[in-house]
Amino acid sequence: MIFAHFLHHQLLRLYRIQERVQNRRQLLGYIRNALRWSVFLTSEPLIVPTTDLIHSPLLPEIANDLVALVAYDAIELVGSSLDSDEIASQVFEQHKDLRIQQRLGAAVAKRRLRSFKSALRRRHVPTTSFVAKGWVKSVQDFAIERRTFSSDQLREALNALPRRPSAVSFAKILKEIPERIGSHAFRWDVVEELGVFEYDTSPRARTHFELALAWQWLIGYVREYHAQILGTIPGIGPVHCGLQRTHPQHVIDLRKHSFVLKALGLDSAFYALTFDELLRLRFEPRVAILRDAIIDRVSVELSPRYRREPLHDEQFAVTCDDVRRAARNATSALSAVLRAAEVSSKWFLQQRKLLLSSSGVLGAESVASREVAVPIGFETAPVPRITSGPGSPVVIAVVVALSEELTFILDALEALDCPAVIDRGSPNGQLAYICDRATAEGHSVRLVFVLVGKGQERAAAQTTIVVHERQPQMVVSLGIAGALSTDIGTGDVAVGQEVRSYLANAKARPDGEGRFEFALAGEGVPCDALLVSRADQLSFTSRPALRAGHDRQRARAGTLEALADFKVLCGPLACGPAVSAADEFKAWLLRSKRDYLAVDTESSGAGTATALAGMLRLVRFAAIRGISDGGDKHKNTLEAETKGAARRLATTAALEVLLMLIDELPWSAMSS
Numbered sequence: 001m002i003f004a005h006f007l008h009h010q011l012l013r014l015y016r017i018q019e020r021v022q023n024r025r026q027l028l029g030y031i032r033n034a035l036r037w038s039v040f041l042t043s044e045p046l047i048v049p050t051t052d053l054i055h056s057p058l059l060p061e062i063a064n065d066l067v068a069l070v071a072y073d074a075i076e077l078v079g080s081s082l083d084s085d086e087i088a089s090q091v092f093e094q095h096k097d098l099r100i101q102q103r104l105g106a107a108v109a110k111r112r113l114r115s116f117k118s119a120l121r122r123r124h125v126p127t128t129s130f131v132a133k134g135w136v137k138s139v140q141d142f143a144i145e146r147r148t149f150s151s152d153q154l155r156e157a158l159n160a161l162p163r164r165p166s167a168v169s170f171a172k173i174l175k176e177i178p179e180r181i182g183s184h185a186f187r188w189d190v191v192e193e194l195g196v197f198e199y200d201t202s203p204r205a206r207t208h209f210e211l212a213l214a215w216q217w218l219i220g221y222v223r224e225y226h227a228q229i230l231g232t233i234p235g236i237g238p239v240h241c242g243l244q245r246t247h248p249q250h251v252i253d254l255r256k257h258s259f260v261l262k263a264l265g266l267d268s269a270f271y272a273l274t275f276d277e278l279l280r281l282r283f284e285p286r287v288a289i290l291r292d293a294i295i296d297r298v299s300v301e302l303s304p305r306y307r308r309e310p311l312h313d314e315q316f317a318v319t320c321d322d323v324r325r326a327a328r329n330a331t332s333a334l335s336a337v338l339r340a341a342e343v344s345s346k347w348f349l350q351q352r353k354l355l356l357s358s359s360g361v362l363g364a365e366s367v368a369s370r371e372v373a374v375p376i377g378f379e380t381a382p383v384p385r386i387t388s389g390p391g392s393p394v395v396i397a398v399v400v401a402l403s404e405e406l407t408f409i410l411d412a413l414e415a416l417d418c419p420a421v422i423d424r425g426s427p428n429g430q431l432a433y434i435c436d437r438a439t440a441e442g443h444s445v446r447l448v449f450v451l452v453g454k455g456q457e458r459a460a461a462q463t464t465i466v467v468h469e470r471q472p473q474m475v476v477s478l479g480i481a482g483a484l485s486t487d488i489g490t491g492d493v494a495v496g497q498e499v500r501s502y503l504a505n506a507k508a509r510p511d512g513e514g515r516f517e518f519a520l521a522g523e524g525v526p527c528d529a530l531l532v533s534r535a536d537q538l539s540f541t542s543r544p545a546l547r548a549g550h551d552r553q554r555a556r557a558g559t560l561e562a563l564a565d566f567k568v569l570c571g572p573l574a575c576g577p578a579v580s581a582a583d584e585f586k587a588w589l590l591r592s593k594r595d596y597l598a599v600d601t602e603s604s605g606a607g608t609a610t611a612l613a614g615m616l617r618l619v620r621f622a623a624i625r626g627i628s629d630g631g632d633k634h635k636n637t638l639e640a641e642t643k644g645a646a647r648r649l650a651t652t653a654a655l656e657v658l659l660m661l662i663d664e665l666p667w668s669a670m671s672s
Contacts, residue, residue: 002038002252003047003227005218006031006239007062009055010187014210015239018057028061030235033271035065036278037254038230039074040270040291043282043526047225049127050079050087050120053113063115065275070119072279077119078221080126084113087120124594125224127217131186132178134216143171149242150212157208162200173198188213214241222250226505226521226592234258260295265324269336277334283526285611285618286341294323294344319347393436393444394667397472398658399452399463401602404644405479406433406451408651412556420449428465443667448472455577456501456605463609467619474531476658477606477623480650481573481598482580482631484589489627490638491553491563491649493657494598495535496573496623500524501604502589503576520592524572525607528620534664535622535657536570542660549656556652560645566626566653571597573623575604580631600625624658626650 005011012018021027038046046069053059059066069075081087113120138150158170165173178186180196188209191197201209218241221227231240231251238244244251261267273281281287323340330336400406410420413435420433433449448470452462463475481494488494504523511517538546553564574589574596589596603623610621628650629635638646 001044001047001225001227002042003218003221003225003229004035004038005221005229005241006034006233006236007048007052007056007058009052009057010210010214010217011239011241012057013189014207014214014241015237017236017239021236026235028058030233031058031062032065033235034230034233034254035062035069036271036273036275037252037257039069039275039278039282041252041257043288044524045074045076047221047227048075048077049221050077050113051091053077053116054088054091066116068275068279070116072282073119074279074282075119076121077116078121078123078225080123082120082122084117084120087113123224124591125220127220128186130220131213131216134219135178135186135213136175138212138216139171139175142174143167149246150215153208153212153215153242157201157205157212160202160205160208162202165199170199186213211242215243215246217241218243219247222247223519226519228252230254257295264294264320264340265327266336266340269327269330269333272333273337281337284338284341286345287337290323290337290341290344293347294320319343322347393446394474395446395448395470395472396474396476396662397463397466397470398447398449398476398478399459399466399602399606400449401452401454401459401479401600403451404647405651406449408648409449409478409655412652412655415552420447423448426465426469428469430462430465430469432466432470439665439667440663441667445662452602452606455601456575459602459605460609463606464613467610467613472619474528474620474622475606475610476621477600477603477625478651478654478658479600479602479625480628480647480654481600481625482629482635483598483627484574484580484586484596484631485569485571485598488567488569488597490629490646491560491565491653492567492569492627493653494573494623494625494627495532495568495570495657496527496597496603496625497532497570498524498526499573499575499603499607499623500593500596501576501608502574502592504604522592523604525604525611525621527607527622530665531620531622531661532570535568535624535661538568538657538660538664541664545660545663549653549660552656553649553653557649558645560642560649563646563649566656568657569597571595573597573603573625574599575601577601581633581635583632586631598625598627599631622661624654624661626652626654 018027021030035046048066066075079087080090134150138148138154141148141151142154154170154174158164158167174197177191177196181191181194184190184194188206191209192201192206218229222229222243228250229240229243229252231244232238232253232255234255240251258267261270322343326339326343327336330339398409400409410433413420418435418437420435423432423434426432430450435447435449437445437447439445448466450462450466452459452466459477466472467475477499483489483492483494500522501524502520502522503518505521507519507521508516509519534541550565553566554561557564572593572595574593576599578585579601580586580589580599586599589599600623603625607621607623610619613619626649628647629638
């Protein structure tokens with residue numbers, strides 16, 4: 001995620017941005033380019049404080065850009081409440097009796113917030129109290145001469161005061177400030193207006209005070225959302241508030257990325273893209289390769305002065321030249337980016353095939369026979385299509401982790417008069433269980449069930465083989481999961497909007513008590529939007545099929561009839577190596593992402609393999625997980641008491657949802 005701090009009025013003031021870039025049109029251009037990069041560099045939503053909708057002096061001109069982000073679910077406006085009127089009231093209470101309140105119009109503020117209502121999210125960390133606690137800690141560090149960024153700023157501020165008090169008196173007054181400002185916003189201009197700092201300040205001292213507070217404010221968002229920030233913005237300069245010194249891994253220098261775009265001949269095309277085009281490109285796999293495998297790699301090859309060092313990989317250097325030629329010969333900005341992305345994808349796929357071939361995952365014959373042509377541009381292929389037709393069934397690969405789950409699935413299919421046939425013909429020795437069936441509208445579908453084994457790594461390796469050998473139009477990770485949310489219960493079905501490997505990019509850090517803790521970051525794989533949307537509406541579109549599914553579940557349930565009437569819920573799924581059987585583990589996961597529905601141990605591996613293996617054609621991915629337990633301390637008791645019956649019901653509930661989803665998909669439109 002990227003935290004868009006560069007819209008904040010205090011940051012604009014701290015770095016005197018409006019003074020340094022006095023041409024407002026030029027300034028807005030720089031800010032819009034920063035928004036472009038924020039959207040392009042991640043597929044996750046942009047994080048913006050809700051107060052920016054009230055305070056930011058740039059909002060009138062960029063409001064339409066933010067509205068576009070809301071329409072694509074590309075932004076989350078985070079604050080203390082989900083109620084726009086309540087947020088506005090809190091902001092006005094924080095500035096009660098201050099000059100700044102006179103500049104704020106209550107009606108305008110509420111109207112702005114209401115127009116962004118669907119993007120409002122609640123923070124877990126109260127901003128003001130977090131900054132206040134951090135401030136007190138910095139004052140304590142200053143008093144004992146412990147060097148931190150914030151305590152250094154306080155020391156510099158003391159040295160810059162016109163009349164210097166003793167360090168002891170200075171620390172005492174600073175420590176009392178949070179209590180003395182009461183419910184007001186904790187900002188230095190508020191401190192000075194309330195008169196709670198008893199010494200005259202100077203511009204230089206004020207800058208250091210504001211930097212100390214800005215660092216505390218910014219680090220709170222970075223830690224809560226595991227976010228990065230744009231630390232240096234072309235045309236504006238550094239805006240990192242000290243994080244470049246303390247947390248450089250969270251800081252992006254846009255000068256490098258801009259330099260790379262120019263070196264690749266893509267700068268004009270990138271900045272000419274409309275916001276709508278840019279947002280559509282976020283989930284285009286070829287563009288993701290261009291971004292991650294080309295632009296990021298060239299950025300690493302740059303010296304600190306932004307001069308390109310020699311590229312040691314000759315083939316990669318040739319690919320960069322090909323990207324430049326493709327961009328130069330394009331007829332539009334969108335076409336330039338997509339042509340460059342196609343060149344990048346071909347190079348990436350070639351490298352990946354060589355790697356797979358050398359590791360023995362794919363044989364030479366398989367590598368040579370899997371070339372897929374990719375149409376260039378949205379003009380000729382706005383969305384890659386699922387293809388089906390007479391004699392050519394739609395192939396859906398269903399990857400299953402446990403032999404127990406596969407047994408439940410095959411038994412259920414046989415009871416539905418759709419027995420599976422074993423296919424032993426894989427050149428890699430992988431067994432598959434084939435079930436051919438027709439949808440309610442007569443479309444031919446081939447379900448290919450494959451046992452991939454436990455864990456993300458096995459799921460990824462086996463799914464890669466499935467996608468290359470079977471060439472499916474869809475991959476589904478199907479099985480059981482433990483509940484994380486109180487909204488979902490045993491017997492229900494969770495359909496992933498994304499599957500997030502929660503330990504990916506984690507950092508082990510000391511906890512201050514002689515041990516260590518993981519700072520989670522995670523890496524998400526988005527599930528196919530069409531599949532998620534249709535699954536989310538099954539209770540409306542498939543009521544007869546849903547009732548029939550409930551009836552079949554009751555017939556399977558025995559004494560667990562209460563679990564038969566499953567619900568279908570869509571949301572994020574956590575994925576990692578651990579099976580959840582402790583309340584503390586659930587709480588730990590939810591602290592990193594509060595809206596997780598459930599947790600399993602394979603889906604992100606299957607999702608990642610699907611995304612990478614299907615780079616040059618769309619392979620839709622879904623994660624459908626039946627809830628077998630609450631993922632808590634009662635897990636083992638439930639399994640012992642039900643003798644596996646709850647796991648069987650959870651697995652067959654997931655299968656019922658898959659079969660309903662297949663019947664509801666618009667195959668004719670998808671294959672036209």
